[in-house]
Amino acid sequence: MSSSIDVKNRKAGFDYHLLDTFECGIVLMGSEIKSIRNNGATMGEAYCAFVGGDLLVRGMQINPWGTNPHYVHEPKRDRKLLLHHKELDKLKRKLRDTGMTIVPVRLFIAKNGFAKLEIALAKGKKTYDKRDSLKAKDVQRDLDRQD
Secondary structure: OOOOOEEEOHHHHHHEEEEEEEEEEEOOOHHHHHHHHOOOEEOOOOEEEEEOOEEEEEOOEEOOOOOOHHHOOOOOOOEEEEOOHHHHHHHHHHHOOOOEEEEEEEEEEOOOOOEEEEEEEEEEOOHHHHHHHHHHHHHHHHHHHHO
């Protein structure tokens, strides 16, 4: 089963240095997975946070699917991420460092049909780092045009 659903958070690569990535499951309602399969998800302002012992993704918008009022979900609700305890402990240890955060990078449908979220341990970029990223992107675009 091949899937073309691949929602990327382009802002994350621009605003952060992505250090370590993890692939995790996400707890969804039935109407949410249907909406994701219809390209109804955006992750521009999403971030991950620990609440109690659980890792949650916040700010990820999944638009309501259909018009039936019985199956409508809240578009920006917190959603639990599914990781092994060792991975959760590793993330908690790394978050103690200053400037570290966890950002969602990519939402996709795996081969088994489940929705997966790729998250990254990230460190915020300074403004001069962002300017360097823009400059490198412009140079790459010019090189691609010449070919």
